[in-house]
Amino acid sequence: MNNNEVEILLIEDNPTDAELTIRALKKFNLANNILVIDDGEKALEYIFAEGSYSGRNINKSPKVILLDLKLPKVSGLEILKKVKSDERTKIIPVVVLTSSREESDLIASYKLGVNSFIVKPVDFTSFVSEISKLGYYWLILNKKPS
Structure with a gap:
């Protein structure tokens, strides 16, 4: 796939959760x-x-980032902080999709x-129902600046 065509960036380290998310989105095209x-x-x-993606056009951002919080190397909260504090990326919608029910994660994410x-x-x-609603909202209904 051409990196410039990404609509959904799914950042998920659990292969089962990633596959379920993809299947749910595919079910509703x-x-x-x-x-x-x-x-x-x-x-x-x-x-x-950057790095192995240095040839990618940073201005061709995904329509939405689906972000797990518990990730190897760099946490989801750290990714969220960097995305939302950089002028080039702060308008990308980020949806935390996590198994965490910790109030502290919820508060930190919104902050x-x-x-x-x-x-x-x-x-x-x-899961399929929630992911399909999520995809429909962020890919079809939501309006993002060009």
């Missing part, structure tokens, strides 16, 4: 241009067009500028 990155360091390289915070449902049917 919302996963045409999805990129999955499984660690925080690689995610920052992609977002800021850092998260657009939405969703706790992953445990059962598959609820």
Whole structure:
């Protein structure tokens, strides 16, 4: 896939959760241009067009970032902080999609500028339903500046 065509950047280190998210989005034809990155360091390289993604046009940002909080190398909160504090990336919608039910994670995410915070449902049917609503909202309904 051409890196400039990414609509959804899914930053998730759990392969099962990543696959379930992709399946849920595909079920509703919302996963045409999805990129999955499984660690925080690689995610920052992609977002800021550095390292192995240095050839990517940083101005071609994803329509939405789906972000897990518990990641190897760099945490989801650190990614959120960097994305929302940089003029080049701060308008990218970031949705925390996590299994954490910690109030402190919720508060920290909103203080850092998260657009939405969703706790992953445990059962598959609820998960598919929530992810499809999420994808529909951020890819179809939400209007983002050009």
